[in-house]
Amino acid sequence: MPMTFSWVATTLNTETIPTNLGFVDSFRFKDSSRFVLGERLRVFGHRTKKGRSQKVSWCSISSPSSASSLITSPVTGEEEAAAPVSSEQRVNSVVLKQAALVSERLRSKATLEVKPDIVIPGTLSLLSDAYDRCGEVCAEYAKTFYLGTLLMTPERRRAIWAIYVWCRRTDELVDGPNASHITPTALDRWESRLEELFQGRPFDMYDAALSDTVAKFPVDIQPFKDMIEGMRMDLRKSQYKNFDELYLYCYYVAGTVGLMSVPVMGIAPDSQATTESVYNAALALGIANQLTNILRDVGEDARRGRIYLPQDELAHAGLSDDDIFAGKVTDKWRFFMKNQIRRARMFFDQAEKGVTELNAASRWPVWASLLLYRQILDEIEANDYNNFTRRAYVSKVKKLASLPIAYTKSLIAPARASSPLIKA
Numbered sequence: 001m002p003m004t005f006s007w008v009a010t011t012l013n014t015e016t017i018p019t020n021l022g023f024v025d026s027f028r029f030k031d032s033s034r035f036v037l038g039e040r041l042r043v044f045g046h047r048t049k050k051g052r053s054q055k056v057s058w059c060s061i062s063s064p065s066s067a068s069s070l071i072t073s074p075v076t077g078e079e080e081a082a083a084p085v086s087s088e089q090r091v092n093s094v095v096l097k098q099a100a101l102v103s104e105r106l107r108s109k110a111t112l113e114v115k116p117d118i119v120i121p122g123t124l125s126l127l128s129d130a131y132d133r134c135g136e137v138c139a140e141y142a143k144t145f146y147l148g149t150l151l152m153t154p155e156r157r158r159a160i161w162a163i164y165v166w167c168r169r170t171d172e173l174v175d176g177p178n179a180s181h182i183t184p185t186a187l188d189r190w191e192s193r194l195e196e197l198f199q200g201r202p203f204d205m206y207d208a209a210l211s212d213t214v215a216k217f218p219v220d221i222q223p224f225k226d227m228i229e230g231m232r233m234d235l236r237k238s239q240y241k242n243f244d245e246l247y248l249y250c251y252y253v254a255g256t257v258g259l260m261s262v263p264v265m266g267i268a269p270d271s272q273a274t275t276e277s278v279y280n281a282a283l284a285l286g287i288a289n290q291l292t293n294i295l296r297d298v299g300e301d302a303r304r305g306r307i308y309l310p311q312d313e314l315a316h317a318g319l320s321d322d323d324i325f326a327g328k329v330t331d332k333w334r335f336f337m338k339n340q341i342r343r344a345r346m347f348f349d350q351a352e353k354g355v356t357e358l359n360a361a362s363r364w365p366v367w368a369s370l371l372l373y374r375q376i377l378d379e380i381e382a383n384d385y386n387n388f389t390r391r392a393y394v395s396k397v398k399k400l401a402s403l404p405i406a407y408t409k410s411l412i413a414p415a416r417a418s419s420p421l422i423k424a
């Protein structure tokens with residue numbers, strides 16, 4: 001039976017934990033006693049950097065074993081070597097690669113001086129039409145975000161539109177009207193088309209806009225491929241064993257959007273934060289949004305036979321798939337939901353630290369969408385956790401009220417020396 005326990009202010013050994021919160025294989029208590037797990041150990045919490053170790057101000061640990069046997073387990077090098085790679089570690093390697101790729105260009109003037117259009121007579125207006133069409137799609141499906149993009153420079157704005165449209169079309173493959181006809185082969189074809197457009201051979205006008213964007217900004221193909229992988233995962237899976245599996249799915253379908261956006265949005269020239277930390281914040285925002293989306297849509301997904309909630313955590317709360325299908329709000333469900341909401345909020349908190357590091361003109365739309373999406377969690381609470389038959393939504397009034405708040409937050413300049421995001 002999985003068990004969970006929590007404590008305050010534990011120091012983790014940096015050598016054994018991934019950059020993000022997530023699964024770890026061993027850790028050290030404040031008194032230096034250390035244990036390694038036969039099973040994996042999950043840590044959720046809020047971290048700040050402190051010397052070579054990470055200080056966790058709150059964390060919750062779950063493991064199939066009992067707490068006392070864990071604490072007395074001896075440490076051996078072999079156990080550490082055999083430790084499985086967690087999803088967070090896998091995703092972190094993508095983050096590191098992306099951060100290294102853009103690190104130089106984002107900080108140099110090169111980002112601001114976007115490569116000029118290659119003018120082939122007659123094609124420039126076609127390209128501009130293609131971008132305009134992307135803008136229309138963005139305005140239609142993501143109004144607030146679209147309004148925010150209008151504050152960005154024209155090059156950045158249209159690049160964000162092109163990325164948005166590609167993501168939307170990818171999502172539509174498995175979620176749109178033709179979803180029932182989509183096969184893994186269709187996704188393979190979509191991926192070949194992606195490779196073509198990255199090599200400057202777009203298939204249609206929306207692809208042409210993205211092809212131009214990836215030629216001008218240091219955007220890598222990996223997050224795009226990973227998003228397609230997420231769609232494959234959605235086709236083959238209807239359940240997630242634990243949060244590690246769910247985390248990977250959330251990275252594929254939403255964290256990737258964060259990674260695609262940072263090279264276009266740009267990091268503030270006066271930011272002291274590491275590129276990696278800004279990428280991690282962007283990733284966290286994607287994860288937070290997706291977790292929120294999942295929590296909002298529990299009933300709707302269940303009616304399609306899908307349960308995205310971690311099975312082990314459901315079992316730990318004494319719940320089964322049948323309880324989800326029955327859709328009754330019980331105390332067990334409320335307890336379960338409170339923990340899920342808390343975790344989603346932690347990802348939002350992590351994301352918030354990075355928004356300030358973005359270029360000034362990119363901050364407002366990101367703050368606006370972050371605040372709006374985060375409020376969905378408040379609405380789930382206000383609905384007394386009935387996400388089976390009531391859809392949590394943020395009212396127009398609340399949405400409008402968030403916009404000036406987002407604007408005020410976007411005026412905050414990047415953090416200086418005392419920020420935990422800053423490289424020591």
Ligand SMILES: CC(C)=CCC/C(C)=C/CC/C(C)=C/CC/C(C)=C/COP(=O)(O)OP(=O)(O)O
Binds near residue numbers: 253254262
């Ligand atoms: C924080 C920093 C440093 C940068 C920002 C980086 C960005 C833009 C991250 C955003 C990631 C993002 C928007 C992910 C998509 C997540 C998501 C669940 C979208 C939901 O899309 P729809 O399904 O259309 O939503 P609705 O169902 O609510 O309409």
